[in-house]
Amino acid sequence: MRWRQLAAGAACALCCLGNPAGAQEGAPAPGQDKVLRVCQDPNNLPLSNRAGAGFENRIAALLAQELGWKLEHTWFPQRIGFIRNTLRAKEENTDRYKCDLVTGVPKGFELGATTRPYYRSTYAMAYVKGKGLDRVRTLDDLLALDPAQRQRLRIGVFTGSPVTEWLLEHGLMEQVEWYQSQTGDAAQYPGEIVEKDLASGKIDVALAWGPIVGYFARNARAAPIVAIPLASRPHMKLDFEIAMAVRHGDKEFRQRIDQLLAANEPKIRAILEQYGVPLLAPQDAPGPGPASAQPAPPT
Numbered sequence: 001m002r003w004r005q006l007a008a009g010a011a012c013a014l015c016c017l018g019n020p021a022g023a024q025e026g027a028p029a030p031g032q033d034k035v036l037r038v039c040q041d042p043n044n045l046p047l048s049n050r051a052g053a054g055f056e057n058r059i060a061a062l063l064a065q066e067l068g069w070k071l072e073h074t075w076f077p078q079r080i081g082f083i084r085n086t087l088r089a090k091e092e093n094t095d096r097y098k099c100d101l102v103t104g105v106p107k108g109f110e111l112g113a114t115t116r117p118y119y120r121s122t123y124a125m126a127y128v129k130g131k132g133l134d135r136v137r138t139l140d141d142l143l144a145l146d147p148a149q150r151q152r153l154r155i156g157v158f159t160g161s162p163v164t165e166w167l168l169e170h171g172l173m174e175q176v177e178w179y180q181s182q183t184g185d186a187a188q189y190p191g192e193i194v195e196k197d198l199a200s201g202k203i204d205v206a207l208a209w210g211p212i213v214g215y216f217a218r219n220a221r222a223a224p225i226v227a228i229p230l231a232s233r234p235h236m237k238l239d240f241e242i243a244m245a246v247r248h249g250d251k252e253f254r255q256r257i258d259q260l261l262a263a264n265e266p267k268i269r270a271i272l273e274q275y276g277v278p279l280l281a282p283q284d285a286p287g288p289g290p291a292s293a294q295p296a297p298p299t
Contacts, residue, residue, distance in 0.1 A: 027090070030100035030246070030253040035072055036064040039086035039099040042075040043189050046215035046275045047104050050075060055211075055275040056103040059118070059268055063260050074099040083111045087247060100253065102245040107283075112245030113254050118261045118268050120280045122229050122239035123163065124213035126194050126206040129224040133205070137228055139163075142205070143170055151175070156193045156203035163207050166236055177203050191216045199223040214276030229278035241283055 030037070038060045040048040048054035052061070064071035076085045089098045107117050125142070127133040132149065136142050143150070155172060157163060158179045167173050179193050190208065194216035198206045206213065210229055217227035232238045244261075246254045261268065272279060 026095045028096050030097075030250055031067070031069060031256075034067075034069045036060070036067060036069045036101065037072050037074065037097070037099040039074050039076065039082075039102045041078040041082075043187065044078060045189060045191055046211060046277075055271050055277065058271050060101070060103055062264060062267060062271070063257070066260055066264060067256075072099075087112060087245070097247070100246060100250065101257065104242055105245045107241040107243045109243065109245050113248045113250065114243040114245050115254055116258045116261055117241035117243045117282060118265075119272055119277065120239060120241045120282055121210045121278050122232070122280060123161075123207060124210040124278055125228045125230055126198055126208070126213045126217050126225055127204060128198060128201075129226050131204070134226070139166065139230060153205055154203045156197060156206040156208070158190070158193075158208060161207065162236055162238055194225060195220065198225060210278040211272075211275065214278055218276035227276070227278075239280055 040054075040056060040060070042048070042050040045054050048056040052058070061071055074086050074089075076082055083102070086099050087097065087102055090096060091098055102112060105112065105114060107114055125136075125139070127136065133145075136145070142153075145153075153172075153175055154177055155167070155175050156177045156179060157167065158181050160181065167176060177197070179190075181190065190212050193203070193206050193208055194213055197203050199220055199222035207230075210227075213227045214229075217225040230238050244257060246257065269279065
């Protein structure tokens with residue numbers, strides 16, 4: 001999720017994506033021609049890519065299948081201008097919007113009308129197994145390391161991450177290797193922090209959005225990587241509910257997507273589990289909180 005200071009730190013500053021707008025008169029209603037038009041990033045695994053290998057790709061395909069509609073994509077990097085160039089952009093010389101549904105946005109996303117959340121996840125910590133950190137299961141365990149070992153750690157973090165204040169509070173800022181969620185290079189993707197830099201030893205610990213950490217830890221080949229979901233704590237919220245977004249005026253379409261998400265909850269959960277996404281109970285549902293999240297198994 002390059003959106004929020006979630007997924008690529010884990011995401012983008014929402015105010016950068018465009019100006020508010022609703023559905024416009026004259027534009028065909030979403031799905032009027034039985035096509036589900038989805039706005040997605042072409043290089044943002046494990047969420048989406050042009051080959052359709054991400055979990056957001058598969059969830060979109062599931063919705064199209066349930067609707068009995070054809071699935072089409074508008075591809076654009078989830079950076080500054082994403083909404084302006086996708087959900088709010090029209091096809092040349094027509095009144096039709098390029099796409100009608102954005103996947104993977106935070107609940108309450110301001111630049112669109114959000115659906116019901118279809119998963120809730122949290123930030124996670126990752127490290128290479130067998131490198132002296134195997135007993136570390138929480139941020140407090142990280143602090144409890146021998147001072148000499150702790151001071152040698154190189155910690156990978158995205159700018160804008162909610163763990164920044166914690167790092168500052170505990171005097172770890174000098175050890176941080178900062179990563180940008182908006183690099184301007186469409187060939188780069190958030191998972192590089194785990195897949196490349198953690199596995200190669202450039203950093204010792206990665207703190208990033210859980211779906212990114214879980215997927216690349218599970219699929220790591222260069223080194224066995226452990227992924228540990230982190231619990232939110234006072235003044236540091238690490239878990240977020242993720243929804244989809246439509247244009248503000250497309251109320252009937254949003255209701256239809258809501259119904260599909262509710263009806264296909266077990267199938268969606270199965271897809272997310274296949275990708276190693278750390279899953280928490282919905283915010284308004286009874287059950288255990290973030291501390292009970294199970295880590296994605298290392299390879």
